[in-house]
Amino acid sequence: MIVELLKGKSHLAIVQKVNNEGEGDPFYEVLGLVTLEDVIEEIIKSEILDESEDYRDATVRKKPAPLSAPLRRKEEFSLFKVSDDEYKVKISPQLLLATQRFLSREVDVFSPLRISEKVLLHLLKHPSVNQEVRFDESNRLAAHHYLYQRSQPVDYFILILQGRVEVEIGKEGLKFENGAFTYYGVSALTAPSSVHQSPVSSLQSVHHDLQPEPADGARLSAYCPDYTVRALSDLQLIKVTRLQYLNALLATRAQNLPQSPENTDLQVIPGSQTRLLGDKTVPAAGPNHGRPGLPAEESPGRNPGV
Helix, strand or coil, rough: CCCHCCCCCEEEEEEEEEEECCCCCCEEEEEEEEEHHHHHHHHCCCCCCCCCHHHHHHHHHHHCCCCCCCCCCCCHHHHHHCCCHHHHHHHHHHHHHHHHHHHHHHHHHHHCCCCCCCHHHHHHHCCCEEEEEECCCCCCCCCCHHHEEECCCCCCEEEEECCCCEECCCCEEEEEEEECCHHHHHHHHHHCCCCCCCCCCHHHHHHHHHHCCCCCCCCCECCCEEEEECCCCCEEEEEEHHHHHHHHHHHHHHCCCCHHHHHHCCCCHHHCCCCCCCCCCCCCCCCCCCCCCCCCCCCCCCCCCC
16 A cells, blocks of 8 residues: 555545445445555554644543642742833833923923923923823713813813813803813913022022922912813823922023032922932022012913913
């Protein structure tokens, strides 16, 4: 048989036998097929398992584990778990760079004259600044969908990176939709307070005037928007509080000042979640003096944001 198969005229043979049982003429009865693999198995006295036989063997012979069998102990990998703060940072490097350039060029309060590009980039990377809003389809008017509510005091600025929002404005309740790279709450950052002053200041004014206010922010003027902003889809956004913004101003001024023992007294305002000035936490002395607010106004009809 192997000689016949090696001639290359065929790849298999049909096994037949003559059936002459009963009445009538004898006939050939097919018993099966013979392949070259079957012949080799007979020669080497061993079974060759191909893919189909191996799969069949694995599915037939392998018995499932009994339900009462103890579960295999899982290895402990908590050491490699990423912290919750790192999970919050989900902004891509490309989007981060685009956000920095947009804010520095299009939003006056984040211009390089007020906040340096290095400090702004550091601020945008902070986990508390990068936030998401998950839209609840079953409850479109859920409380967490509202970024701003009319006449409700706020102390933060928001820039939409991805998603859609609905803006309701005016006594008439006019509504319109906005998308990516629209911003709201500029006046919340520039509302008059005793810690605001022009970014261009002398060493003496920085040393004596820029002192931290109480952490509760009771002395800061509250900003109440005259509009409502509600999420219409999942949102990815930048949220900067007033304290974080003031810390960014302080950090920029500290970078621009000449290195001397006098300016080592600058510190981060208490209560802010953003550390922008390293570990220089030596308190400064001196009275607080009132200063005019930053010359940035916000109009609900301003394009691209409110």
